[in-house]
Amino acid sequence: MTTMQNHLPTENPADLEFQQVPIVSIGGGLGSFALVDRLRIGGVSTADIRVVSLHRQPEQAFADACRDSGMGPRDRLRSESSARIDNLWGFPGYAAREAHETKSPGLILRSLVEPVLARPYAPTAGLVQHAVKEETARxxxxxxxxxxxALRVQRQPDGGYVVLVRRRGNRRDLALVCDYVHLALGPFGPKLTPEAVGFRLEHPYPQRLVHAYEQHSEVYDDLAEHGGSVLVRGSGIASSRVLQRLIEDRERSGKDVHIFQLFRSYDDDGCGFTHHPYDFPKAALGGQLRDTMRRLDEDGRIELSTKLGATSTPYRTEWAAPLREARAEGWYDALAGEVQQFVALDDQVRAQIRLADKETYELDVDYVIDATGMDQRADNHPLISDMVQQGIVEVNDLGCLRVGDDFVVAGSENHSGAIFASGMNARGGPLGPVDSFLGLQSAALSIADVLADHGLGERLTPARSVRQWWKWMGRKSL
Ligand SMILES: Cc1cc2nc3c(=O)[nH]c(=O)nc-3n(C[C@H](O)[C@H](O)[C@H](O)COP(=O)(O)OP(=O)(O)OC[C@H]3O[C@@H](n4cnc5c(N)ncnc54)[C@H](O)[C@@H]3O)c2cc1C
Structure with missing residues (x-):
């Protein structure tokens, strides 16, 4: 214990409480949940696992992001029926559950004949969150x-790690001494481009430039009350939801709201949008594309996953039809180009845009809503940046943790201990759609196998798998 205390970043180690545990998962979101669920199914006891989390429930960060981007519990996600984060086996899928709860057997049929004879089924945000809640209780x-x-992760000289935690509602920090650490910290925050940061630093109030993944309901309220103009930057699923909200509010309030949308590049076939039902093609998870990815070196993996996961949005008639109407009536305009700078006017924002044909175009609007995605660099998290500086983890060109095929972070193996990463923090690794429900489960399966080989939990043999699935079906607590 003395060696450990000497290495901890605290003025007075006597203020620390120490706990010894084999594995600590940091984050407590859906990435932690996927791993912990798999470990519990593999027989690891609750006493052998600690999850460091700001939230009480693992679906909370996901639910917050859904809410901020304008999604209610009844809105549909971008996932297939069997991508069931609360059910390792994927069967029965979300469609079966929804069919049972809403007494709509047609949903099961639809999920069987999609995408050829029906639009792909997608679960609602509320259904996913509710199902996770049930599994966490189990x-x-x-x-x-x-x-x-988690303030710091530190390598111990004689093997393993110590995770220093500033606890909520407890004046004493906690030092979790462990062999294995799992990192699933999710995004650092909304992705703010340099021109957006520059504008916001100089003109913080009133907020004329907001991000789609931040709370920004006051923008919709103001437009619904007074009318006005708004620039939506981006063309992914978040932009589709922002447009939906703006259009619905316009219809409800009867106010004149003019919407401009800025695409980086304009796809003529989709009126600017690139349409795909999912973030990544299905084969990137378990088919040919996954095998191809595994065979590539790091540069090749980054190139292929960037190409496969390029910005797109699903085609939904409830989004396409009102936009068609808006175009025809002249209150929606699309532009293709890049913003060079945002300039504050008296009570508007001027976007200086370099158009695709290299001309500069100046657009004055009341509000800008940035739908430019999340900040995906893992090394922007202070915790990870500190670990990079200590030399206990490595990052790739995306700023994400460099992981091997088993999701062990390069450079982290320490006698019997190691650090694992999954979700967004592990982009550029062996799995393209690593930041998705199925991607998190796939990483959890690989990590659990490594741990089982080191004596923590068991591999999922067919017999154990069937037994455990039966318990899951019967909602039997573990
Ligand atoms: C709006 C939206 C819709 C989506 N729809 C789908 C979909 O339809 N299908 C699909 O497959 N995927 C979807 N995803 C992706 C899916 O939500 C993510 O894959 C998943 O939430 C990632 O889980 P995570 O645990 O890695 O990150 P998160 O769920 O973001 O959790 C990370 C947690 O780590 C915490 N944290 C960070 N630093 C620390 C620290 N130092 N100490 C303690 N805690 C810390 C954060 O506060 C956060 O609570 C969607 C995502 C969003 C935002």
Whole structure:
């Protein structure tokens, strides 16, 4: 214990409480949930797992992001029926559950004949969140969580790691001494481009430039009350939801709202949008594309996953039809180009745009809503940046953790201990759609196998798998 205390970043180690545990998962979101669920199914006890989390529930960060981007519990996600984060086996899928709850057997049929004879089924945000809540109760999530912020991960000289946690509602910090650390910190925050940051620093109030993944309801309220003009930057699924909200509010309020949308490049076939039902092609998870990805070196993996996961949005008639109407009536305009700078006017924002044909165009609007995605660089998290500086993890050209095929972070193996990463923090690794429900489960399966080989939990043999699935079906607590 003395060696460990000497290495901890605290003025007075006597203020620390120490706990010893084999594995600590940091984040407590859906990435932590996927791993912990798999470990519990593999027989690891709650006493052997700790989850460091700011939230009580693992679906909370996901639910917050849905809400901020304008999605209610009844809005549909971009996932298939069997991509069931609360069900390792994927069967029965979300469609079956929804069919049962809403007494609509047609949903099951639809999920069987999609995408040829029907539009692909997607679960609602509320259904996914509710199902996760049920599974957390079944696996004893509460017994494993430590509410707080992980401040530091430090390598121990004689093997393993120590995770320092600033606990919520407890004046004493906690030092979790462990063999294995799992990192699933998700995005650092909304992605703010340099021109957006520059504008916001100089003109913080009133907020004329907001991000789609931040709370920005006051923009919709103001437009619904007074009318006005708005520039939506981006063409992914978040932009589709922003447009939906603006259009619905315009219809409801009867106010004159003019919408401009800025695409980076304009796809003529989709009126600017690139349409795909999912973020990544299905084969990137388990088919040929996954095998191709595994065979590539790091540069090749980054290039292929960037290409496969390029910005797109699903085609939905409830989004396409009102936009067609808006174009015809002249209150929606699309532009293709890049913003060079935002300039504050008296009570508007001027966007200086370099158009695709290299001309500069100046657009004055009341509001800008940036739908430019999330900040995906793992090394923007102070915790990870500190670990890079200590030399216990490596990052790739995307700024994400360099992971091997088993999701062990390069450079982290320490005698019997190691660090694993999944979700957005592990982009550029062996799996393209790593930041998706199925991607998190796939990473969890690989990590759990490594741990099982080191004596923590068991591999999922067919017999164990069937037994466990039966328990899952019967909602039997583990
Ligand atoms: C609007 C939206 C819709 C989506 N729809 C789909 C879909 O339809 N299908 C699909 O497959 N995927 C979807 N996704 C992606 C899916 O939500 C992510 O793959 C998943 O949430 C990632 O889980 P995570 O645990 O890696 O990150 P998160 O769920 O973001 O959790 C990370 C957690 O780590 C915490 N944290 C960070 N630093 C620390 C620290 N130092 N100490 C303690 N805690 C820390 C954060 O506060 C956060 O709570 C969607 C995502 C969004 C935002």
């Amino acid at each position: 696996i004893g999530w509460n017994k494993m969580t430590v509410r707080g912020m």
